[in-house]
Amino acid sequence: MQRDHWKLLVTYWNNERIKELSTKNIANRAKKEMVQLTGKKSYAHISAVIKTNMDELAKTLPEGSTDKPGLDDVFSKVMGNNKYGATDMYGLGVQASDLWGKLPSRNVVCMENIRLKSENKELTEENVHLKEQLVGDEVFLHNILNPSEKVGRGWLRTLNPTEIIGGVEIGDYWCVVHLQHVLKKGADVVRPFDLIKKVEDATGVTIAWPSTFISAVPLN
Template sequence: MAPRTRRSTRRTKSNHGLHDEEMDNYEHQINQEATGTQPRIVKELQPQISQTAIIFGVSSLPWLVKPLYGFISDSFPLFGYRRRSYLVISGLLGALSWSLMATLVDSKYDVAFCILLGSLSVAFSDVVVDSMVVERARGESQSMSGSLQSLCWGSSAFGSIISSYFSGSLVGAYGVRFVFGLTALLPLITSAVAVLVREEPVLGLVTVQNLSPYSSNFLESSKNTITQLWTAVKQPNVGDAVLLKSLFNSRKAVAKGWVRSVDPNHDVGGKRLGLNWCEVQVSVPIEWEEDLIRPYSNLSTIGDAIGACIAWPRHLVTDDDDD
C-alpha cells in the first residue's frame, strides 16, 4: 500500500506541475496579447511610482490657482469678450494637448507637459463657466440658482459616466492613441459652443501696452479687481453675527445682529431686498437714534428695530469679532 501511495502522490505532484506550467503559459500568452494591444507610448514609458506621482502632481497645479483665472478673465477681455474668448482658447488648448498625446508624445516629460496643458484647459474653462452661472443666477431666486448649479454638476457627472463606460472598450479595441485623438474632439466642441454664448461685448481690445504691469490701465484694473475680491470675501453669510455700520461713517457701528437672508428677491418690509443688501435681525442697538436706511411700518430708527428684520447694505455689514 505504501508504494502505491507514493506513486499516487508522485502522480498528483506531476499533475499539479503540469497544471501550474499550463497556467503560467496561459498567463504569459495573455500578457503578450495585452502588450500587443498597447501602443508604443505605454510600452516605452513604463514610469516608476515616484515619476507617476510627479506627473499627477503636475496635473493638479492649475487647479491650485483658480482665482487667478477669474482675475485674468475679468481684467483683460480678449477680442471684446470676457467669457467667450477664454472659453474658445481653453477648448483649443485642450484639443492641442490631447492631439499631442495621440501623435507625438513618446517620453515621460512630454506626457507631464501635455497633461499640464489639458489640466490648465479644464481648470480655466471651469472658472469661466462658474462665473457665467453666477451672472445668470444673479437676481434670480434661490431655487433657480440651485437648478443652474444642479444642471452643471449633473452634466459633469453624466459626462464622467459616459467616458468611464466607453473608454475601456475603446482602448481595448483601437488603442490608447486613438482614444486620445477622439478625446481631442471634445474640447473643440467646447470652443464651437462658446461662440454661441450670449455676452455683451466690452469696448476695446487687449493690447500689449494694456497688459504691461506698468501701464495705468493694468494697475487700475488690478486694483478694482482685488478690491472686488476682498469685498466678496468679506461678505457675510446667513446666520453670521454681524455689526451694522453707519451710512455716514463706515467706521462707526450702530447695531449688532444676525444675517437672515441675502436673497435679492426676499421681501423685507414689503419691498424686495435687492442686490448687495442683507436682511439683518437687530439684536443689540448701539446708536439708538441712528436712522434706518430703508424704514418701514413704524420702524424708523435702530432703537425701533430691536428684534425686527431690516435691510442694510452689504458693504456696511461686517463680521462681529466679539461673537
C-alpha cells in the first residue's frame, strides 16, 4: 500500500462518524441469527419463485395422476440435487438424501461407468472365446429384442471380424452364419443387405449375426 493511501485510510478510521457507524454495525451483526446465502435475493423472493415453478410443473402432470414422492417428483425436479454446504429442506430438517439416499457425485458415477464398461468388455471377450468353440457347429439365431425367441437355425462359419458380408466387414462381436431353417417368419435380419431383409429372405444365404445372440443346437 502506498504511504498516502495508508494515511487516508487511518484518517477514515479515526473519523468519529465512521467510528459510530462501525459500532452500530457490530451491534446489528451480533443480533443476526441466520446467515444470508442467497445474495441480493431475499428468502421471500426465492420462496415465491420456487412455489411458482412447482405450480407450473404440477400443471404438466397427466390428468388424474398424483405427484408420487421420489427422485422424479415436482419438488426434486425444481430443487435439484443436494449441494455441498447447503440443504434444501423437507419440513423440519429432512433433506432429499435422507429420503432417497445419498446421490453419488459425478466423479463417482464416471468411475463406476468405466468399471462397468471394463467388466462388460471382459465378459464379451469371454463370450466370444466360448462362441469360437462352436465354429463349424449348428447354432440357433436369437431375436436381439427378445433373446429367448429363436428366429433361425444354421451353421456357424466364422467369427473373423474381417469377414465380408454385404460388402462390409462384420467387425468385432459378430459372426457369419449360413442360415438353413427359418424358425420365426417376419423376423428382421439384424444387418440387412441387398434383398435380404427378413430371415425368410436369407434361407440358404450366409449372413452376419451378433455373436452374443447365437446358441448351440443341442446334440440329439
